[in-house]
Amino acid sequence: MIDLSEIEASQVDARTKGMPGEIASLPLSAIGAQGWNVLREDLPLPLAVMRESAIRHNGDWMRQFLKATGAEIAPHGKTTMSPQLFARQIEDGAWAITIGSVEQLQVARRYGFPRMLLANQAVGAQNQRYVVNELKRDPEFDFYCFVDSVDLVHQLSSAVQEAGLERPLQVILEGGFVGGRTGCRTYEEGMDVARAVKAAAPHLSLRGVGGYEGLLRVPSAEESTKRVETFLNGLIEMALGCDREGLFGAGDVLLTAGGTVFYDLVTARFKEAPLSRDFKIVTRCGCYLTHDSGEYVKRFEQIRERSPWVDRFGPGPQAALEVWAYVQSRPEKTKAILTVGRRDISFDSAMPTPLKWLRPSPGATVADLQPIGPDHVVTGLNDQHCHLAIPEDSPLRVGDMVAFGISHPCTTFDKWQVICMVDDAYNVTSAIRTFF
Known part of the structure; x- marks a missing residue:
């Protein structure tokens, strides 16, 4: 609570x-x-x-966008690191709150946020102990984290076993790209990680595929779009491979990406994923709530150019x-x-x-x-x-x-x-x- x-x-x-x-x-x-x-x-x-009026407007605008696309949002909490704003986003209908580190997770859990997505790797003994012990302490805590290596799969599985956690740690296979941050660089690497997660059952459960596309921006808007769509296609390919091999655990498959620049592309492409089972699209844009007077003004104009249908929601974020x-x-x-x-x-x-x-x-x-x-x-x-x-x-x-x-x-x-x-x-x- x-x-x-x-x-x-x-x-x-x-x-x-x-x-x-x-x-x-x-x-x-x-x-x-x-x-x-x-x-x-x-x-x-x-x-x-x-x-206050701009915050309220931005929340209303995003709610309309999500309703139109059928997507969910887990806004990135690192933007504000304010539990009061997290709570406001949950009241607005956010499915979860995203964090970028276990330190940020500790803050959110202090105030009782029940569903958290760590869009990063939980590495290090102290971090892993905290996660599994928190899952053990609170049976209602719904937590997901990224994995992109077999080594990390083994570490997380060991942490679950050592803690005596009697439910699986839910993980999301992270896809990446050359020159980017974390994430499997190839389909083959991703499938090796996914199979390792399956082999680690019942300690781990593969719940979806995700990534971060924001670093694919280049000066050319057209080239940026092409690179993002190629990356999203790669994530969908990994999800289809996991689907074919029966590697996903119980529950809806999560397809997650989407910073505050390309969330229109993410929701549109993921919606077309031909998975054989139910799936949930989760975008993680965090800066929509406050927007800005510079970077995201330009980026939102690009969203309007790519997806002019968003204009039916009225004036964009303020x-x-x-x-x-x-x-x-x-x-x-x-x-x-x-x-x-x-x-x-x-x-x-x-x-x-x-x-x-x-x-x-x-x-x-x-x-x-x-x-x-x-x-x-x-x-x-x-x-x-x-x-x-x-x-x-x-x-x-x-x-x-x-x-x-x-x-x-x-x-x-x-x-x-x-x-x-x-x-x-x-x-x-x-x-x-x-x-x-």
């Missing part, structure tokens, strides 16, 4: 990044009752916030995550320095995008927000400073507030222990905690 009460009761105070310096300790659940408003400067900047900062210096005519840096905001995919600005004043509201044009460009970040190229006639001056959109939400989330949720007037309504 999912129980977030420990998180809601956890304390925040002036030591918590993003919290006002004068507050005493208060529970996370009380943040929404403080009457804070970002535009009134009730909180210090830099400050990461999530817009950017929910923003990071606000002050202009702290205008040391040169065409340069401003702002109070946000690598410790606060994503920069691995692209530099932040200035979205809008505000000159603080008593009673400031969203009506006072002004757009920032494309002639204001982030040229670099230091730990605590942002270098912004500006035109000589830029209206920005010291003390002004600037909201930045981000590219690739994962690496903004991991810089904040607490992130405030805001309504469309930038009133703080609640907060989430992350566990990185």
Whole structure:
């Protein structure tokens, strides 16, 4: 049973990044009752916030997509590492939560999430012991992990036997590609692993085939599509081979792939898989919930071009995550320095995008927000400073507030222990905690 009460009761105070310096300790659940408003400067900047309306819109949009495709979603929890957002995704209908490490699994299990998919290899004695002991402790825990080698199959089987687990550890055969990350590179390698899993019964059970196609992106959208479809065909071929040889265990076969770039291709191709038994399509895109103002804007336009039918769901995902900062210096005519840096905001995919600005004043509201044009460009970040190229006639001056959109939400989330949720007037309504 999912129980977030420990998180809601956890304390925040002036030591918590993003919290006002004068507050005493208060529970996370009380943040929404403080009457804070970002535009009134009730909180210090830099400050990461999530817009509640965009989160709600994105959840509704994905729910429509899944209904239309017949797929399930196990959103990747590594994006946010926030059990409160995991719970929201489960309430929206997510089949499971995906994680990328056993450390992330430990966080999710602390709060009672009942079905988890480790889209990675569980290697190492401590990690394997934790998994099998958790399965033994909780008979209702439904867990799946990837395997891509006979060696790992033997290790997992031994861990199950040593723990005395009386039900099989459910594994998914992972297919990969040359130059990629994990995953069997050839059909023959994959079938050897699948047969090893079958031979390890009743300690292991092969429940499906999966992989990750996101690294097949190249500058050409057409070539990217071709490479992804070829990879998906290879996964289906492995699944058909396992089906023919009777290697799958009991239950629906799982076909799983799909980051936040090609989930339309994944669901369409998997739907056509000619398996002889029932199967479930599970996409694992994690960034849909918050979207962004950079990388995934471009990628969603490619989805619309490939699959124009998604337009019937209305406007696509919206950017929910923003990071606000002050202009702290205008040391040169065409340069401003702002109070946000690598410790606060994503920069691995692209530099932040200035979205809008505000000159603080008593009673400031969203009506006072002004757009920032494309002639204001982030040229670099230091730990605590942002270098912004500006035109000589830029209206920005010291003390002004600037909201930045981000590219690739994962690496903004991991810089904040607490992130405030805001309504469309930038009133703080609640907060989430992350566990990185």
